[in-house]
């Protein structure tokens with residue numbers, strides 16, 4: 426059967442992100458014997474005409490649309506993305522009778538509301554590999570499912586997660602536009618951070634892919650796509666079970682090394698693990714610190730404290746590995762006092778760059794959602810399509826913004842609001858610069874260490 430997949434993501438900050446979800450669904454469909462055409466909206470200059478023309482040319486029976494972001498979760502400079510998807514569906518419907526299916530993280534977070542709003546035929550919640558194949562089979566057989574929203578009863582086992590079907594032309598576009606090529610090594614998250622939807626999206630246990638296949642993906646990106654750097658997209662790269670260590674060991678055995686980055690949960694790494702990271706090419710890490718004081722870390726449901734963040738940060742910076750820390754102010758248990766403590770903590774965090782958010786986008790199926798209802802910040806009926814940012818009771822949004830702006834202004838390595846550097850980064854991408862980019866802001870970074878490793 427002819428399947429047409431569209432990635433609808435038009436977000437370009439911090440850089441445009443290659444449509445990894447679409448490429449995994451594509452592979453599942455191909456493996457099941459279907460013919461697949463992948464269309465990336467951004468690569469096609471966000472042109473509805475080109476989309477319409479390609480749909481007419483390919484004449485698919487089913488069109489799957491990947492929706493990645495609802496919005497940019499930045500309360501001080503918000504961008505919303507769902508109306509683009511609505512226009513994409515309208516365009517497709519105007520030229521084709523194909524069944525239109527929505528999927529992806531944005532869709533999975535708000536399925537009922539988005540299906541109603543966007544007007545597609547079906548929507549798939551969560552991982553799309555099995556359900557999209559099942560749907561294609563049913564449609565081909567003329568057995569139209571009555572349920573419009575499909576959700577798998579069980580998740581794929583790690584080894585069933587397919588390789589990505591990276592499309593070289595699309596990847597080339599992304600690499601030319603400042604992107605870092607992406608690889609997923611496992612799915613799931615075991616942590617219980619109050620604000621976070623990762624366990625809902627990917628399940629609450631870690632399911633690691635076959636390491637061999639993951640490394641095949643990495644080799645494909647290095648050899649066939651000429652990727653210069655890789656982002657491991659896992660919710661948390663350093664899982665307690667140590668799957669990531671096995672992966673790095675396998676990479677060393679296969680002699681695969683490329684500059685890489687990943688999301689790290691604060692911990693102090695043993696020397697042996699740090700050595701593995703260095704041997705495989707680690708270039709920088711994004712530390713999911715989130716809370717800037719011990720009190721706010723408790724409120725965010727974190728199992729570590731600020732001294733663990735300092736220790737983790739140091740274990741990387743001591744080796745010349747760049748670090749970025751992400752913080753959110755205004756979460757549960759935040760007060761004026763914890764804000765003051767948090768600002769000092771962030772400013773004094775050494776050799777790192779910190780990105781600072783104000784307020785936390787409330788998402789359904791999170792603990793924060795229940796807290797916000799209990800505290801009367803939102804009512805139960807609020808569908809959350811329109812963003813609401815959680816700010817702890819007793820804190821004034823404008824006071825907080827002014828206070829944070831004032832205190833972080835003198836420090837180049839404390840970026841508030843988090844998009845403050847967007848234009849400069851876009852300019853550097855235009856000049857052909859790629860890679861982390863945020864590492865340029867790290868104060869007294871020992872660049873010689875990094876140079877030696879190149």
Ligand code: B12
Pocket residue numbers: 434435436437438439440441442443445446447449450488489490491492493494495496497498499526527528529530531533534549551552553554557604605606607609621622623626627656657658659660786
């Ligand atoms: C890694 C990551 C990043 C990295 C990406 C690095 C890189 N080079 O790839 C970075 C740091 C750059 C990033 C940035 C942002 N991110 Co981000 N990111 C993620 C994360 C952790 C993983 C995404 C990923 O690659 N997953 C792996 C792929 C394989 O999975 P997938 O896309 O979900 O696809 C599966 C299913 O969704 C489904 N599916 C996908 N498409 C389709 C299509 C069809 C038809 C079907 C049936 C199914 C289907 O099947 C796929 C395979 O199972 C997710 C959270 C998460 N755990 O999912 C957030 C997440 C996607 N990000 C999010 C956001 C908001 C952003 C930013 C806007 C934030 C910001 N202010 O910087 C930017 C936007 C960047 C951009 N240009 O789009 C949100 C989006 C939802 C929302 N709140 O709007 C998420 C869900 C986090 C969250 N809970 O808030 N991000």
